[in-house]
Amino acid sequence: MATNDPKKHSITGNLVANMLTEREDDYTFNVTYTASRTIKDLCKLAAANKSKFTASELESAYNDLKEQAEIELYNAATVEFGFANNSLGVDGPFIGPEAKFDPKINNVVMHCIPRTEYKTELASIDVIVGQVSEGLPTITKVTDVVTGEVNNHITPGGSLNGEGKRVRIVGEEGKTVGFFFISANDDSETVVPMTALSRNDPSYFSFIIPKLTDGRYYLEIATQAGTNSKTLVKEVRRNRFPYVLTVESTGGDRPEIE
Template identity: 60%
Template sequence: MAANDSKMRSIAGTLVANKLTAREDDFTFNVTYLANWNIDALCRFAVTRGKSKFTESELRSAYNDLFSVAQDEVYSGSTVEFGFCTNSLGVDGPFIGPGAKFDPAKNSVNLRCTPRSVFRKDLDNISVIVGEIKEGLPTISRVTDVYTQSVNDKLTPGNSLNGEGNRIKIVGTEGNTIGFFFVNAETEAETAVPITSVSRNDPSYFTFIIPALADGKYYLDIATQYGGNSKTLLKEPRRNRLPYLLTVGNGGNTDDDDRPVIE
């Protein structure tokens, strides 16, 4: 949407207590997301809503061609404006001494995405609707895949996942509605983490073995009746979601179809 578009947009969300500060009146804003969109769904939406003169397959084909060119250029060391971001490659890790070489054990290539400046005015024109304060919600703030050491990003099935947050101790009497759940971003199918896989279960920290998940993108949900006091349970489970998409393998793409799922 252009910044001068008369059709205003808005987002809504709720306030959650910020436990990282000492202030009792400090809150963070959690956006209430309305949907998850991938490229195929966007192409279909553009056609059904009359927003494109092309067919769904034509839009998808054009996107594939553009993505292939953009991918080749990024991988060749160019900066590429594509979608909402300008994309480029970077290299992490130390290089000690003037004769240092790239060491896969210490260095890694990463993809850097910088929001395009053209969207800044648009963001200033989006109104924010603040809903009620959500007291007592379990809130996961950070997860680390122990095998890759990636934060809020990768998942390695069969290996450990460490998590941090607030009110994230799993307790309760509601059976299958309590615990950690991986939710497939595309199908919304849930995979529960067996309680026997949880090796650390504290109010602010957890560790569990990641179940056998197929390649794809997942959200991590937590549901518990813990309310800050181990002796007193909440009357019903409260469920919340880590707002980051977590990727298993190649994100669900095959060798013959390496198109990314864009959220």
């Protein structure tokens, strides 16, 4: 039965040309994020809005729960925590019935599966599509020079070669431009120094990957480069490369796109 009841939540965003396909009418949806919230932020907001506990009490309780959740998880329990059901697994091949765990080819990994209740909530979110964002800097491919891997693992201290459109880093004084690695775990940001760039062209770039700890990262680019290589747009345009890049000393799996 159809209903006219408004949905409880909504997200907005713009359409961006998908440079990873050959179709000219293929777009991806870039969500317009309203804020970035840490656990400390959430505790403050909850305390101010409706909780009978103070922000420090909520954070202390969260830390206690997180510590206990980690103990259970690391002892091979499946743990419901946050938005997901979490469990451990082991990647890599085990050849033969007498095979043992080999840290050179096997890794302990964490699986996080969204809880069913949130899948229902996601279906209730209204998606508001805004305008088409033109002229965004778009990275289409990156290659780790040390390993030769494409859109996958990267090696801190080694070179990263990239291709794309409008990827030349230029900007007015005082404007924040450049390349940035964003942790997929906590959204922390690591800046690539401009001195690390060895190639800075409209369609190609190369830089030394900064010191990054093991984990998963998004690569973002921010520039004022326009469609004409000699002109600057008024505002900084920032865009994210959709592949998740992995820093992992022991290697890993196939690239992942989100």
